[in-house]
Amino acid sequence: xxxxxxxxxxxxxxxxxxxxxxxxxxxxxxxxxxxxxxxxxxxxxxxxxxxxxxxxxxxxxxxxxxxxxxxxxxxxxxxxxxxxxxxxxxxxxxxxxxxxxxxxxxxxxxxxxxxxxxxxxxxxxxxxxxxxxxxxxxxxxxxxxxxxxxxxxxxxxxxxxxxxxxxxxxxxxxxxxxxxxxxxxxxxxxxxxxxxxxxxxxxxxxxxxxxxxxxxxxxxxxxxxxxxxxxxxxxxxxxxxxxxxxxxxxxxxxxxxxxxxxxxxxxxxxxxxxx
Numbered sequence: 001x002x003x004x005x006x007x008x009x010x011x012x013x014x015x016x017x018x019x020x021x022x023x024x025x026x027x028x029x030x031x032x033x034x035x036x037x038x039x040x041x042x043x044x045x046x047x048x049x050x051x052x053x054x055x056x057x058x059x060x061x062x063x064x065x066x067x068x069x070x071x072x073x074x075x076x077x078x079x080x081x082x083x084x085x086x087x088x089x090x091x092x093x094x095x096x097x098x099x100x101x102x103x104x105x106x107x108x109x110x111x112x113x114x115x116x117x118x119x120x121x122x123x124x125x126x127x128x129x130x131x132x133x134x135x136x137x138x139x140x141x142x143x144x145x146x147x148x149x150x151x152x153x154x155x156x157x158x159x160x161x162x163x164x165x166x167x168x169x170x171x172x173x174x175x176x177x178x179x180x181x182x183x184x185x186x187x188x189x190x191x192x193x194x195x196x197x198x199x200x201x202x203x204x205x206x207x208x209x210x211x212x213x214x215x216x217x218x219x220x221x222x223x224x225x226x227x228x229x230x231x232x233x234x235x236x237x238x239x240x241x242x243x244x245x246x247x248x249x250x251x252x253x254x255x256x257x258x259x260x261x262x263x264x265x266x267x268x269x270x271x272x273x274x275x
Contacts, residue, residue: 020122034068064076072113072115078107106137179198183242193220203244
């Protein structure tokens, strides 16, 4: 089937030469699609940021956020009117306002297909519009990655922070009433940390602690965080469940299985566990 051009959805009288396209990409800390899904004020900040150049030098900003798994897929983040410009570089130097009357119903619902060329993330709209097509339109606004299943979790700490900040009901319901043994592995070095959630603390509550503190109170992970820094830690430390049970499971069983996995994965001798 032939792709539908984005021009088919643009409002009547839309003038590309009045717009700059903001192709928002990962900034080494957060994925823009997570920001768009969870925090409108922060997303506005992304669209008011000025680099060295006055890139947003037109009346409007057509904003899109890159998908985490497909670099050619972009979620529409709204059309922003530039109300004021200040000459301050590396700051939120633009005052912008979301124009709900311009494609407002498509915000967080319209997926756009576009293969970006070069590294410039702020482009004149007329230069990229011919290669922008409609990928799909969601029934409901995008609210983040859905829960993949207990045996399909393999997510970075940054992903986990996004899920917790969004208070995703599907993730919370699936994890808050479960005990379990989990592994946190460093994808750069392969070193592992094995931990568990037991007692009155379900997996959701335990992982929410990691989302807020990064290290979860663990001595070995605190040392790694201090050595590598926040950015490395959020990006490279990945979470997965090894085993999981209902909250009725005896704590002694959980702790025995935690010790078993520490031995199997050499988490004490070659990883970050200190006990």
